[in-house]
Amino acid sequence: MAAEASTSGQGPGEMNTGTTERRASGGSDAAKFNEQKFWLNAFTDRVANIYARSDCICLCDVFGDHDKRLVVVDASQKKLKLWKGTTLEAELKLVDNPVALCSVYGDNSKKRIPALCVAAGPHIYIYRNLRAYYKFTLPDLAFSDKEKQVWEGLAEAKLSIEQACDQLVVLREEDPQGGNLSQRSNQLIAMSLSAGRDDMQSFVAKAKGVGIHEQTAITCICSIPKSVEDEGSQESLLVGTENGKLHVIDPVKNFEIVHTIDLPSAPVQLAATGAINVEYKVVVLGRDAKVYNVVDGQLTSHVLDLHTSPIAIICSSKFMAVGCMNKTIYFYNLAGGLVHNIYLPDHLTCMESFSTEHYSNMITVGLKNGEIRMYNEILLCSVIKLKEPIRALKFGRFGREDNTLVVTTSSGSLDIKILARAAKLKPSAATSKLLQEQVPEQDVPLNIPKKTRVYVEQTKREREKASEMHKGFQRDLCKLRLSTARAYVKSITSGQGPIWSSSEASIITNASIFGLGPDFKLEFTLENNGMKALHDLRATITFKSKGIKLERSQFNISTLLPSVQYSFLTNLRCTSSVGTEEQQLKVLISRQESCVPILSAIVKLPVVDQEEQDQEPFQQADFGASHHGMDSKADMLVMG
Amino acid sequence: MGFLSKLAALFGPGKKKVKILVVGLDNSGKSTIIQKLKPNAEKKTAVPTVGFNMEEFEKGSLCFNVFDMSGANRYRSLWEKYYNDAEAIVFVVDTADKFRMCVVKVRMAELGMSLNRGGLADKTVSLPLKDELERMLSHAALEKVPILFFANKKDVINAMTPVECAKYLELESIQTRAWQIIHSNGLTGEGLSTGIDWLAQTLQK
Numbered sequence: 001m002a003a004e005a006s007t008s009g010q011g012p013g014e015m016n017t018g019t020t021e022r023r024a025s026g027g028s029d030a031a032k033f034n035e036q037k038f039w040l041n042a043f044t045d046r047v048a049n050i051y052a053r054s055d056c057i058c059l060c061d062v063f064g065d066h067d068k069r070l071v072v073v074d075a076s077q078k079k080l081k082l083w084k085g086t087t088l089e090a091e092l093k094l095v096d097n098p099v100a101l102c103s104v105y106g107d108n109s110k111k112r113i114p115a116l117c118v119a120a121g122p123h124i125y126i127y128r129n130l131r132a133y134y135k136f137t138l139p140d141l142a143f144s145d146k147e148k149q150v151w152e153g154l155a156e157a158k159l160s161i162e163q164a165c166d167q168l169v170v171l172r173e174e175d176p177q178g179g180n181l182s183q184r185s186n187q188l189i190a191m192s193l194s195a196g197r198d199d200m201q202s203f204v205a206k207a208k209g210v211g212i213h214e215q216t217a218i219t220c221i222c223s224i225p226k227s228v229e230d231e232g233s234q235e236s237l238l239v240g241t242e243n244g245k246l247h248v249i250d251p252v253k254n255f256e257i258v259h260t261i262d263l264p265s266a267p268v269q270l271a272a273t274g275a276i277n278v279e280y281k282v283v284v285l286g287r288d289a290k291v292y293n294v295v296d297g298q299l300t301s302h303v304l305d306l307h308t309s310p311i312a313i314i315c316s317s318k319f320m321a322v323g324c325m326n327k328t329i330y331f332y333n334l335a336g337g338l339v340h341n342i343y344l345p346d347h348l349t350c351m352e353s354f355s356t357e358h359y360s361n362m363i364t365v366g367l368k369n370g371e372i373r374m375y376n377e378i379l380l381c382s383v384i385k386l387k388e389p390i391r392a393l394k395f396g397r398f399g400r401e402d403n404t405l406v407v408t409t410s411s412g413s414l415d416i417k418i419l420a421r422a423a424k425l426k427p428s429a430a431t432s433k434l435l436q437e438q439v440p441e442q443d444v445p446l447n448i449p450k451k452t453r454v455y456v457e458q459t460k461r462e463r464e465k466a467s468e469m470h471k472g473f474q475r476d477l478c479k480l481r482l483s484t485a486r487a488y489v490k491s492i493t494s495g496q497g498p499i500w501s502s503s504e505a506s507i508i509t510n511a512s513i514f515g516l517g518p519d520f521k522l523e524f525t526l527e528n529n530g531m532k533a534l535h536d537l538r539a540t541i542t543f544k545s546k547g548i549k550l551e552r553s554q555f556n557i558s559t560l561l562p563s564v565q566y567s568f569l570t571n572l573r574c575t576s577s578v579g580t581e582e583q584q585l586k587v588l589i590s591r592q593e594s595c596v597p598i599l600s601a602i603v604k605l606p607v608v609d610q611e612e613q614d615q616e617p618f619q620q621a622d623f624g625a626s627h628h629g630m631d632s633k634a635d636m637l638v639m640g
Numbered sequence: 641m642g643f644l645s646k647l648a649a650l651f652g653p654g655k656k657k658v659k660i661l662v663v664g665l666d667n668s669g670k671s672t673i674i675q676k677l678k679p680n681a682e683k684k685t686a687v688p689t690v691g692f693n694m695e696e697f698e699k700g701s702l703c704f705n706v707f708d709m710s711g712a713n714r715y716r717s718l719w720e721k722y723y724n725d726a727e728a729i730v731f732v733v734d735t736a737d738k739f740r741m742c743v744v745k746v747r748m749a750e751l752g753m754s755l756n757r758g759g760l761a762d763k764t765v766s767l768p769l770k771d772e773l774e775r776m777l778s779h780a781a782l783e784k785v786p787i788l789f790f791a792n793k794k795d796v797i798n799a800m801t802p803v804e805c806a807k808y809l810e811l812e813s814i815q816t817r818a819w820q821i822i823h824s825n826g827l828t829g830e831g832l833s834t835g836i837d838w839l840a841q842t843l844q845k
Contacts, residue, residue: 042740416739
C-alpha cells in the first residue's frame with residue numbers, strides 16, 4: 001500500500017502548480033486540464049431522459065428531512081422527476097407544460113418544508129411534500145371598456161360582425177404596439193380577413209355572454225429571501241410575465257401579489273440579490289437584449305444595452321455576469337460599468353454561479369462543445385469535458401454533499417459530480433500576478449507638476465482677461481506678418497535673395513561648389529521664369545578671403561531666354577587657410593544699366609586640408625588650358 | 641516488548657490501552673456504533689458530531705480509547721492530526737449511500753485509466769485526486785496499523801454487500817497491513833462485537 005502511495009502520491013499542491021502553469025500558457029488548451037483533479041464522478045445516467053434547462057432544475061429539501069433531492073420538470077414529457085441519491089424516487093404527471101421551477105420556503109411552521117413552484121402558462125402549481133397544494137393564477141388582463149362594449153353589442157345583436165370588426169380595428173390602431181386587444185378580438189379580426197361568415201357567426205355565438213377573461217403567460221420565476229439570507233428562512237417569489245410585469249408574491253399570505261413592477265420588455269430571466277424587507281436588487285434580462293435593474297421595488301433608469309443576444313445572467317453581491325451569444329461573458333460591476341469579459345471557445349449554453357466554503361463568486365459555464373468551465377471570477381480554474389453539448393447546470397447541496405454539480409446534456413443524460421474536498425480552485429499565483437500587473441497600469445497617476453502660485457495667477461488672469469489677451473496676441477501676430485512681408489519685399493528688391501522678379505521677368509539663381517579642395521569648381525545656374533527674354537546681365541563673384549583665387553570672376557550674359565536653364569562654371573583654388581567667415585562666396589547678378597544687384601546666391605567653401613595645398617604649383621600650371629574651354633562653352637550657351 | 645512490560649501486562653493493575661481512530665463519511669454511523677459498543681453506559685441517540693468525541697471502554701484484556709471523528713466535510717482534515725497516535729483504525733462505510741461512495745474511493749475504472757495498482761504503476765501517470773481512503777492509507781504514520789471496515793447499515797434495502805463494498809473500495813490491494821470487513825448494523829449492534837474481537841486479536845498479536 002505504501003508503495004502504491006509513493007507511485008501515485010503527488011501532493012495536491014504539486015498537481016495544482018502543474019495546472020496553473022498550463023493555464024497561464026493558454027486558456028484555450030482545455031484538454032490539458034484533468035477534470036478529475038477537482039470533480040468526483042458520483043453518478044452518471046446516460047438514459048435519464050431529462051430534457052430541461054437550468055430553469056427547470058432545482059435542488060430542494062422536498063420533504064424537510066435535510067436530504068436534498070434533485071427535482072426536474074420536463075416540458076417534453078410533462079413530468080416532474082425526483083432523484084434521491086442515485087435512485088429515481090418519484091415521478092409526477094404535470095397538468096401543463098412547465099416553464100420554470102423554483103422552491104420557496106414559505107410557512108412559519110417548525111418543520112421547514114419548502115414549496116415546489118412549477119410555472120406553467122398563467123399558473124403556478126405549488127406542491128408541498130410532493131402533493132398538490134395550491135394553484136396560483138395570474139390576474140386577468142385589463143381590457144378597455146370600448147372593447148367590452150363592442151362584444152356586448154355583438155351579443156345583443158346591436159352590431160353586425162362587420163361593424164364590430166371595423167370598430168375593433170380602430171381600437172387596435174390606437175395603441176402603436178398593438179397589444180391592447182384581447183386574443184378573442186384579434187382572432188375575430190383575423191377571421192374577418194380569411195374565414196367564412198358562418199365560422200364567424202359561430203365564433204361570436206360562442207363568445208356570447210362570456211366576459212373577456214385572459215391572462216398572460218409566466219416567463220420566469222425566482223425566489224428571494226424575505227429578511228434573512230439563510231437556508232430555510234422565509235422567501236418571496238418573483239414572477240416575470242409575458243406582458244412585461246414583475247410580480248412579487250408572498251407565499252405566506254396565500255400567494256397574494258404584494259407588489260408589481262412594470263418593465264419595458266418581457267423578462268426572460270431573473271437574478272435576485274438581497275432580501276425583500278431589507279434591500280434587494282433584481283436584475284432582469286429582457287427579451288429586447290437589455291438588462292433592467294429593479295432596486296427595492298423600483299425600476300431604475302439604468303439600463304444595459306448588450307447589443308447581442310444574452311443567454312444567461314448571474315448576479316452576485318460583487319458583480320453581474322451576462323453570457324451572450326457571441327461566445328462572451330461580460331462582467332459588470334454593481335454600478336453597471338463593464339469590468340471584464342471572458343471569451344469562450346464555443347457557444348455558451350448555460351451558466352451557474354456557485355460558492356463553496358472556501359471559494360465565493362465562482363462561475364461555471366456549460367458550452368456547446370461539451371465543456372464545463374469553472375471560473376474564479378474571471379480566471380479559469382477547471383475544465384470538465386463531456387461528449388455532448390451541455391444543456392443545464394445546477395450547483396448546490398444534493399443529499400448530504402454540499403458541493404454538487406448537476407449536469408444534463410443534450411441527449412438527456414444526467415451527470416452528478418462532487419467537488420473534492422482538496423480541490424484548489426484558486427487561480428494560480430502566476431495568473432493572479434498577471435492580473436495584478438494589468439491593473440496598476442491604469443492606476444498609476446500621471447506625473448502632473450504641482451500647481452505653483454505663478455501658474456494659478458496666470459490661469460486666473462487668463463480667465464479674467466481672455467478677450468484682451470486674444471486681441472493683443474492677434475495684433476502682435478499681424479505686426480509680425482507685416483514685418484516679415486516687408487523684409488521679404490526688401491530682399492527681393494535689393495537683390496539679396498536668390499529670386500528676382502519684376503513686371504516683365506523673374507530669375508532664379510542657384511550656386512553650388514564641387515570638389516574636395518584645394519581646387520574647386522563653382523557652378524551657378526540662372527533660369528528665367530518670366531515670359532520675356534532678358535538682355536545684358538552681368539554676373540559677378542565676390543569673396544572676402546585673400547586665399548581664394550578665382551579663374552574668372554565676371555560673366556557677361558547677353559540674353560536669358562525664358563524657361564531655359566543656363567549654367568556657368570569657373571574654377572577656384574584655395575591657396576591658404578580660410579577663416580569660417582571668409583569661406584563665403586557671393587554670386588551677384590546685376591543689370592547692365594544699374595549697379596544694384598538684382599539677385600544673389602551664396603555658397604560656402606568646404607574646409608580645406610592644409611597638406612593638400614603643397615601640390616599647388618603643379619596644379620596651377622594645369623589651370624589655364626582646361627578651364628578656358630569650359631568658359632567658352634558657357635559663353636556659347638549664353639549666346640545660343 | 642520487554643520483560644518488565646510483559647510482567648506489567650500480566651500482573652499490572654491497568655489493562656493495556658489502545659488508541660483507536662473511528663473515521664468515515666458523515667452520516668455513516670460512527671457515533672451510533674460507538675454508543676452501541678459502550679457497555680451499559682447511558683445510551684444517547686447520536687447527533688452529528690462536531691470535531692470529535694472521546695470514549696473509553698474495555699474489551700477483554702484491552703482498554704479501548706476511541707476517538708470518534710466527525711465525518712463532516714469541513715472536519716475531515718482533522719483526521720490526519722490524530723494518525724500519529726492511532727494504533728488501529730475503524731473505517732465505517734455507509735453501504736446505502738452509493739452516491740457518495742466516490743468520495744470514499746475514486747475508482748480507477750471510472751477515470752478511464754489503466755493504472756496498475758499492484759505497485760508497478762506507470763510513474764508518469766499521476767493519480768489525479770486522492771480520495772478519503774487513499775489519503776488515509778498513504779499516510780506514513782499509519783503504515784502498519786490494522787484497519788477494520790464496518791460495512792454499515794445492512795438493514796437498508798438495496799444496500800451494498802460487504803463483498804461488493806470490498807470490491808468497490810479495492811480492499812484486496814491492501815497487502816501490507818491487516819484488514820477486515822464486517823457487515824454491521826449500528827442500530828441493532830449486529831456484527832459490531834465480531835469486528836471488535838478481530839481488532840482485539842490483531843492488536844494482541
